[in-house]
Amino acid sequence: MMVIKAESLVKIYHNGVKALKGVNFEVKEGRIFAVLGPNGAGKTTLLKCMLGMIKPTDGSISVFGKTPFPDGVKNASFVPEGKNLYEWLKISKMVDIFASFAPNFSFSRFEGMAKRFSLKLDGKVGELSQGNRTKLYVSLAFAQDVNLYVLDEPTWGLDPIVRHEVLSLVKESVLEGKTVVYSSHILSEVEEVCDDLIILKEGELLYNGTLDDLKEKKKTTLSNAFLSLVKGDSL
Amino acid sequence: MKKEWKMLQIRFIVLLVVMISSAVVVVLTRNFAIGALNSPEIQQYIKNSSKIASIVGKISTNFTYYSFSQWFGKSYIQLVAIFAIILSSSSFSKEFSKKTIYLIASRMTRWQVYISKNSIGWIAFSIIVISGGIGYLIAAQLAGYHLQPSQVLSWTFTSTIGGLLLYQIGMYLSLLFKDQMKPLVVGIAIYIGLYITSFVREIKFLNVFSYMAQDEVLFGKGVNIFSTFVALGIFAVIFVCGYFQFKFKDL
Amino acid sequence: MCGMKIDYHSDVPVYKQIITEMVDLIISGALKEEEELPSIRKMALDLNVNPNTIAKAYMILQEKGYIYSIAGVGYKVAKPPRDSMQERLNEFEEEIRKILKKMRKFPISNDELQKRLFTLVKEVIDDGDQG
Known part of the structure; x- marks a missing residue:
């Protein structure tokens, strides 16, 4: 089954920046789908389109068969690039408040996550280090029992141990039938977890397929394949 | 909802305390103010102008007149206007500047985000405004002054309606900017603009402040119904425009 | 099964690494016919690999006849397909051939090369007999 389908997706911002220039891809259910690309490739823009945070200029995107803009996707949980929470709140209060508006939030799932990440719930959100803030954000997002998780740089600022935990969490979500x-x-990181991937550069797709196919076709590692694609070689 | 209340909580308490204590101070300083007005220096100064002399006379003898000139027609309106912008200006702009908008907008519909921010704001703001009017009335009664409750309620009512209109303007501005200072500055500029309208006959009706501090009430008339509906109408238009502004906004 | 080493960052896809390891375990008899295999879930958690990758490896192993599935029970080891050992031996020989060609380019005599190779073979056989 298809979870996300993008057809000739175009996004041009008000300031004239062409972030996406006609992108086509599909995300299948139960798969881990990676979005790769150098800085400024349009990765974050694409993720925002998936969640209905921004309106596509042209083309279309559908998630669970519906257009995400403007009301978002109830059955999805988002970890954005900036892991910003309400800094003035106590961490425990932040969890309660998040639970009050996040669809399908489960406290028992959250406790599981917090334990796994050895997350401490004392003090204020603003007192957390960057790494702990990311841990809290990821824990909150995964505490939602939804079918799609959209993660923008979910390991930002994490030490290798927690990073490993996050990657395991992503892999395990497949066992629950979730799509990531x-x-x-x-x-x-991507090489360790993903099934399918797209590589974006300046708003255009350079690759769209499975990781295995990419390695087999290019007969090389992901990083070499990535570099040669971004430099302009064709498959 | 819970979060919106949490976001306003501290500001709400501070503004409520400022509002009520200002009302009490205006009641308590009445004797001091009258003493000052009746001082020989002031009397000497005003004796050439019969108009000013009659106003000073009214303030000294008539508590209702004093209440209007010092509170319901002056400080109260100023506080309501300032509080409207303080409570509303950061409502959305703070979510944009701190990028917490992604936390909420990806989990609620745009309508849910918009209505929860607005409704909690209206309630908190109205409580502050109403307690300024009622608080003044209670303080005056306790201090032994006589005030007509119907007059106080009329002023409180028009100030609440007018205040909500100003609050809604602040909410709209808050949607337009990604930093928190700009809505505040533009809001104050709009206030100045609204105030200036009172000097031009043709656009005088735009002066929401004179609606809030209706002097007709002083002469025993009730609330101006037509103006109330106009104010509510403009309030509704701004509310709806704000919703569509937010609904189709790129976050 | 736990000794299986996975290199995510190799140019060989992870599912292929798993297939190769399991084929060798089956041909060598370390995994015996009729033996039950770990579930996809358990295998994924043990190896810390994306479950879809394990599923893909099992599917291909099944197509090639190394394992078979019983609905509701899981996967079991099948009798190694005919020629499977020969195929793997050919692959190993190819690897040895490549290395020998490299050694041959060094200034050593043919006798020396042969002697070294025989010594190695003898060493491995003796080790195996003791173990």
Whole structure:
């Protein structure tokens, strides 16, 4: 089954920046789908389109068969690039408040996550280090029992141990039948978790397929394949 | 909803305290103010102008007149206007500038985000405004002054309606900017603009402040119904425009 | 099964690495016919690999006849297909051939090369007999 389908998706911002220039792809159910690309490739823009945060200029995108803009996707949970929460709130209060508006939030799932990440719930959100803030954000997002997780750089600022936990969490979500969209600029992470991937550069798709196919066609590692694609070689 | 209340909580309490204590101070300083007005220096100064002399006379002898000139027609309106912008200006702009908008907008519909921010704001703001009017009345009664409750309620009512209109303007401005200072500055500029309209006969009706501090009430008339509907109408238009502004906004 | 080493960052896809490892375990008899295989879930958690990758490896192993599935029970090891050992031996020989060609380019005599190779073979056989 298809979870996301993008057809000739175009996004031009008000300031004239062409972030996406006609992108086509599909995300299948139960797969880990990576979005790769150098900085400014349009990764974050694409993720925002998936969640209805921004309106496509042209073309279309549908998630669970519906247009995400402007009301978002109830059955999805988003970890954006900036892991910003309400800094003035106590962490425990932040969890309660998040639970009050996040669809399908489960406290028992949250406790599981918090334990797994050895997350401490004392003090204020604003007192957390960057890494702990990311942990809290990821824990909150995964505490929602939804069918799609959209993660923009979910390991930002994390130490190798927690990073490993997050990657395991992503892999395990497949066992629950969940679909994950994962954007990162750390190729080694993506290589470890993803089934399918797209590589974007300046708003255009350079590759759209499985990781295995890419390695088999290029007969090389992901990072070499990525570099040669971004430099302009064809498959 | 819970979050919107949390976001306003501290500001709400501070503004409520400022509002009520200002009302009490105006009641308590009446004797001091009259003493000052009746001082020989002031009397000497005003004796050439019969108009001013009659106003000073009214303020000294008539508590209702004093209440209007010092509170319901002056400080109260100023506080309501300032509080409207303080409570509303950061409502959306703070979510944009701190990028917390992604946390909420990806989990609620745009309508849910918009209505929860607005409704909690209206309630908190109205409580502050109403307690300024009622608080003044209670303080005056306790201090032994006589005030007609119907007059106080009329002023409180028009100030609440007018205040909500100003609040809605602030909410709209808050949608337009990604930093928190700009809505505040533009809001104050709009106030100045609205105030200036009172000097031009043709656009005088735009002066919401004179609606809030209706002097007709002083002469025993009730609330101006037509103006109330106009104010509510403009309030509704701004509310709806704000919703569409937010609904189709790129976050 | 736990000794399986996965290199995510190799140019060989992870599912292929798993297939190769399991084929070798089956041909060598370390995994015996009729033996039950870990579920996809358990395998994914043990190896810390995306479950879809395990599923893909199992599917291909099944197509090639190394394993078979019983609905509701899971996967079991099948009798190694005919020629499967020969195929793997050919692949190994190809690897050895490549290395020998490299050694041959060094200034050593043919006798020396042969002697070294025989010593290695003998060493491995003796080790195996002791173990």
